Amino acid sequence: MSQRIIVIGGGVIGLSVAFECSRRGHQVTVLEKGGFGGQASGAAAGMLAPFSENGEGADPFFRLCLESLKLYGDWQSDVKKASGLDFEYENTGSLYAAYHDADLLALETRRQWQKPFGSEPEIIEGERLFRLEPSLSREVRAALFHPDETHIYAPDYVKALEAACLRGGVQLIGNVVQLAAEVAGGRVHLKDAAGRTYEADRYVVSNGAWSGEWQQALGLNIPVYPIRGQICAYHLNEELAVSHMVFASQGYVVPKANGSLVCGASEDIAGFDTSVTERGIQRLQNWNKRLYPALERMEPFHRWAGLRPATQDGYPLLGELSRHPEVVMATGHYRNGILLSPVTAHAAADVIDGRQPPVDIARFAPERFGASTVAV
Ligand SMILES: Cc1cc2nc3c(=O)[nH]c(=O)nc-3n(C[C@H](O)[C@H](O)[C@H](O)COP(=O)(O)OP(=O)(O)OC[C@H]3O[C@@H](n4cnc5c(N)ncnc54)[C@H](O)[C@@H]3O)c2cc1C
Known part of the structure; x- marks a missing residue:
């Protein structure tokens, strides 16, 4: 069933989740406080390197990275087709x-x-x-x-994701000023500084290094730095x-x-x-x-x-919140967000659709750091 989805943050993670959710038939809006792809995602070297980036052993993070590399062939070709833009895949x-x-x-x-x-x-x-x-x-x-191991050209990749989202009917709203969340009637609501409100069935938190700003509203410890x-x-x-x-x-x-x-x-x-x-x-x-x-x-x-x-522990935050199942976290990808974009998009969309993600995401549960010390 089609749901209204608001994605917070228009970097590689937010745009990838939006692209995947939109092509599954959901109505998606992305809210971005600046320009799309203008932060970490546009700055990345674009390496898709699960082996070189994970020297220590086959932990759940390595497996997530490897699954994403496997998905990349079809994913990059779908994004290229949907956008009409190239971003290499060397x-x-x-x-x-x-x-x-x-x-x-x-x-x-x-x-x-x-x-x-x-x-x-x-x-x-x-x-x-x-x-x-x-x-x-x-x-x-x-x-x-x-x-x-391969690489793509990250600045062009985020442009292609943005174009693919637009062509697929995703509403992209940039320059949103001071988006704030509040919980009323047991549900999350969003409002910007101009007093505009944004309502959805599901909210995806993917605002990268700034994700910690939701910890007070969600009553959750979100140690993203x-x-x-x-x-x-x-x-x-x-x-x-x-x-x-x-x-x-x-x-x-x-x-x-x-x-x-x-x-x-x-x-x-x-x-x-x-x-x-x-x-x-x-x-x-x-x-x-x-x-x-x-x-x-x-x-x-x-x-x-x-x-x-x-x-805090080097692993991303990926999954829905038990206290607020309308909120899905997809953030904290540290050095590997470009590599992890396909698997994150699939996993977040699967969580929203009530399906099994392509890889076990239990280790990335967003509530693993406990409640925020600030009461809500
Ligand atoms: C120098 C460098 C090299 C890298 N090289 C690689 C690499 O080779 N391979 C790889 O896989 N990864 C690499 N990475 C890591 C990768 O870039 C990140 O993991 C990835 O870009 C994170 O994506 P994101 O969408 O979560 O964050 P971002 O791209 O930072 O996007 C977050 C977005 O949220 C927006 N935002 C913030 N707060 C709000 C708010 N309140 N409301 C609305 N919008 C908001 C921001 O403006 C931003 O656009 C590199 C990173 C750097 C810095």
């Missing part, structure tokens, strides 16, 4: 670099536990590695190759040829189809400040020239920053 594979013999053991441990999950990881050393990546530093001792990521891009050239995503313990580089090399990213605590600092970019430059010595002689042509929505 199957370059990835290399996770190690500098010392001692790190090889850690790479081998990763390879062993990741192998059953289908990506055929392989450790590549010596001349074979430098044939794959000729500009890579000769200090790199070996790398773990994952052929299935902004972690700033500073990031920069260089022009690729003959001296700097990069064909894979390359990770090292302190950073990564991603070659884009537009001839740029995106190098990221810092993890700073700076409140809601999205400015770029000289120190932050300098640190990235120092890491990256260790990976690609040609970067020593180059300056980034673009520098920017975004706020990742981090949670």
Whole structure:
């Protein structure tokens, strides 16, 4: 049965949930306080890298990431068809670099536990590695190759999601001023500073790093915090040829189809400040020239920053609230919101439709941090 759904926040998560709910026949409105895709989502490097981003083991978060990678092929093609826009989907594979013999053991441990999950990881050393990546530093001792890891161009992806939503009949309302929630008659109601009210059958909270602002109204502890990521891009050239995503313990580089090399990213605590600092970019430059010595002689042509929505335990908040089942949380995706957008969209829409999500989301229950200390 068609429901009226209000999605709060027009980043990759809110737009993906809106797209999925709309194509299932629901009437969807997205409320965004700024421009669509203008925060973390538009700043992302666009890596779809469950293996490289999860080195420790096959925990529920890794499984969520992996499920999302599996969904990506059909998802990205559906978004492209629905929007008429391209946003790349480059199957370059990835290399996770190690500098010392001692790190090889850690790479081998990763390879062993990741192998059953289908990506055929392989450790590549010596001349074979430098044939794959000729500009890579000769200090790199070996790398773990994952052929299935891919990337998209995040700024274009969010534009395509916005267009797909519009074409699909989603109402997109930007520049909403001071959206506030209150509970009356046992249900949540939304109001903006102009006194406009927004009523729906279901509300999806997906306003990223700002999601903690609902904790008082919902009577729920929502420990979501902004972690700033500073990031920069260089022009690729003959001296700097990069064909894979390359990770090292302190950073990564991603070659884009537009001839740029995106190098990221810092993890700073700076409140809601999205400015770029000289120190932050300098640190990235120092890491990256260790990976690609040609970067020593180059300056980034673009520098920017975004706020990742981090949670207290590193896992997203995904599911409905038992006390307010009209509210579904879909937030706290920290470093992997671009990767996790398809699985989050499917899971949130399944919760709304009373269906079983594609993967077990019990571990991501949004009420796991308990009640807010502020009474409602
Ligand atoms: C530098 C950097 C690199 C990254 N690289 C990758 C990567 O390679 N791969 C990957 O998977 N992930 C990556 N990420 C992480 C990814 O960008 C985030 O996890 C993802 O964008 C979170 O999406 P979101 O929609 O929750 O948040 P956002 O994109 O921040 O969207 C939240 C939206 O909510 C709006 N909003 C806030 N409060 C309100 C309110 N009260 N009312 C209405 N609207 C509101 C905001 O204006 C914003 O538009 C990266 C992040 C950064 C910063």
